[in-house]
Amino acid sequence: MLESHHPDIRKLDLFSEMEEDNFISLMHASYLQTFPPQIELILEGEPSDFLHVVIDGSVELFARWNGRETSITIIRPISTFILAATLRNAPNLMSARTLEKSRVVLIPSANVRRVFDADNKFARAIVTELATGYRASIKKTKDLKLRTSLERLANYLLRQQTREGGHPVFELQTEKRRLASYLSMTPENLSRAFKALQPYGVTVDGCRITISNQSDLEKFARPSPLIDDKTT
Amino acid sequence: MLESHHPDIRKLDLFSEMEEDNFISLMHASYLQTFPPQIELILEGEPSDFLHVVIDGSVELFARWNGRETSITIIRPISTFILAATLRNAPNLMSARTLEKSRVVLIPSANVRRVFDADNKFARAIVTELATGYRASIKKTKDLKLRTSLERLANYLLRQQTREGGHPVFELQTEKRRLASYLSMTPENLSRAFKALQPYGVTVDGCRITISNQSDLEKFARPSPLIDDKTT
């Protein structure tokens, strides 16, 4: 029954180049599961028994400390998460919960580590994936440390605009309170920040954003490929 | 002349398990260089031509945006840096400068990528190194997003205390203004933060820190292995 989803997974950069035998060996004893919204798939601190692949829906990675909670990232199909913990056989640093009804493939971590040793192409893909994630995390640190919350929001909007196709009108794909947490601010301040961007041609209607003056916003946001580019 | 430093480098986790032939191939055309203090070894945005290994001295990784600058981490012997950019053959996300007179080995990035393909042990070590760095970066994000500056300082002191041997009196190994930048605060606020930790038994004399009431400070700082542990 899982076989029908192999093709989707197989196409991921992480798995596309590996030997078929090794892929089958990797997927052995892995299983597809459907979860309702708001289910905690992973609790930070627990061992990482599975590499997760989101096939459908969306999953939020977040972290808690001392009664506080912050959103770290949102995983959308088709992507993996918790790769570093899987490889290191170390406890998860983040918790994960479904935001909506989601289908997730769970691949036993032991398989990943085993096949890594056997398949050079897979090993290379893992390194690329890890290095990319590592760099994305460094970018996030720069975003947090070098920018004010208003600048973070402005640049987020530009990134989201690009992801949605680059048009002046686009949609936030995230609840605002979650976006606030992601951007390290309170929901109240996010509301005010949207207003503060009005002079730069940003208007908000629910989850619909309009950027009426692209260059004004960009002049304020000053996006940098070394912080805001997805891939490089 | 470089040969004399091979043993030190060879002992690093990253290189210790690989085949001798491959190690020699890796080090081919690499060279050792001594730099005076305050030299920019790397400028963010530039291609990553070399994997760097700090043999002696210390190197600060930092980032700039829009006229601001922030310290990301300090590399002390013997460690490598800029591994992710090297592997991805991507531009450096951070700049690097020597803090003191330092000796650095530069290994051509092309060598690293070539030997990675040839040596399975090396590939595995690279994955471990990357995954560890990735996780360290996630921990840094959690530290930044979940804690106030005072809590960050308190936890930093506890970590530094551990690194220095765990005694109640120890030394900061960093200039205070650099520490401030590392902790994402201004030098002025760092001064005030030290004072604010006095009620928890922290006293400061230059770079000498005394923690007179360990449990009080820990009760305030609430260190977590999922943020503060170096290795896991």
Place this chain on the structure above:
DNA sequence: CTCTGCAATTGATTAATGTCAAACCTTAGT
């Protein structure tokens, strides 16, 4: 030893952000 330059500190002020409370809006369920 003194001078000089820079780091560190201190105080006063301003700006940014978080908190609290209330009102408003949207939406899912009855």
Place this chain on the structure above:
DNA sequence: ACTAAGGTTTGACATTAATCAATTGCAGAG
């Protein structure tokens, strides 16, 4: 259609942090 629940917005206020200005302290150069 109505209601309840929860997300969003708004305003008043508190807290935190950054900025500005001035002073102190310290280490290296002459």
